[in-house]
Amino acid sequence: MDDVIITTASRQQIDLEPVAREIATEWNIPYVKRKKHSVQSFNSRYNVDNVLVLDHQKNIIWHNQHGAIKYHPGMALIRIKRLISGNNDSMIDLLDIKDDSIILDCTLGLASDAIVAQYVAKEGQVIGLEAERLLALFIKRGLTVYDEDIDSQIKQAMTKIKVIHMNYNEYLQQAPDKSFDIVYFDPMFRDGISLSPNMQMIKTRCCNDAIPIETIEQAVRVARKKVVLKETTYSNEFKRLGFKQIIRPNSSFTYGIIDVEGC
Numbered sequence: 001m002d003d004v005i006i007t008t009a010s011r012q013q014i015d016l017e018p019v020a021r022e023i024a025t026e027w028n029i030p031y032v033k034r035k036k037h038s039v040q041s042f043n044s045r046y047n048v049d050n051v052l053v054l055d056h057q058k059n060i061i062w063h064n065q066h067g068a069i070k071y072h073p074g075m076a077l078i079r080i081k082r083l084i085s086g087n088n089d090s091m092i093d094l095l096d097i098k099d100d101s102i103i104l105d106c107t108l109g110l111a112s113d114a115i116v117a118q119y120v121a122k123e124g125q126v127i128g129l130e131a132e133r134l135l136a137l138f139i140k141r142g143l144t145v146y147d148e149d150i151d152s153q154i155k156q157a158m159t160k161i162k163v164i165h166m167n168y169n170e171y172l173q174q175a176p177d178k179s180f181d182i183v184y185f186d187p188m189f190r191d192g193i194s195l196s197p198n199m200q201m202i203k204t205r206c207c208n209d210a211i212p213i214e215t216i217e218q219a220v221r222v223a224r225k226k227v228v229l230k231e232t233t234y235s236n237e238f239k240r241l242g243f244k245q246i247i248r249p250n251s252s253f254t255y256g257i258i259d260v261e262g263c
Helices: 017-027 039-046 075-084 090-095 112-120 133-145 152-160 168-174 197-203 213-222 237-241
Strands: 004-008 050-054 060-064 067-070 102-105 125-129 162-164 180-185 223-232 253-259
Touching: 004 017, 004 039, 017 050, 039 050, 060 133, 067 197, 075 112, 090 112, 090 223, 090 253, 102 112, 112 125, 112 152, 133 152, 133 162, 168 213, 180 213, 213 223, 213 237, 213 253, 223 237, 237 253
Parallel strands: 004 050, 102 125, 102 180, 125 162, 180 223
Antiparallel strands: 050 060, 060 067, 223 253
């Protein structure tokens, strides 16, 4: 990974260098001493597009020319709080996630859906696939160390998610028949969806190719219960890929389901 380096926060309240060096070794990326250099100067100084800064919480702030982003579970926290209060969650209801469900999230992204799913599937397992290596490493680190005003059960769910750097086509081809209860697809960057600057930054690193029909065929083979696709409400992908679309009035996105168990 030659377009990225890692360094530390400029004013170190704790000794971050050993941790940054450990991450650099694990991720096989260069570590550079911060000294008094600005983050912006590292791009030209070391001819890299991406600079990772280890902050005082030992989380990663990812900088590139499009902006900077620090991992945060986002809407997952709000959704879980609503579940705790007795409200429903459309994804949980449609996927019919149980306490022991085994779920394959083929498009992990920032892991918001995966966190909610793992929180509900306390005795189960969520495996998240991310084809972009830097994003996979960033998310894995964030899920491991994020600890800002969350209860122990949410933290446990975040750390339990297994992040795998692999393309979903490759993973599904080698996965055994009926090895997951649910196989889930949520392409992050759809046409017509407005993105925040942070998400625009992530988009530059991701593959935005359409899901091949052959991939869905493999997903059906691997799933025990259902294959689920999340897409924009008026997307043609549901029809193209053979999903039964769930009608959700006044919603910008919805789900499509292939009921494997009922076949």
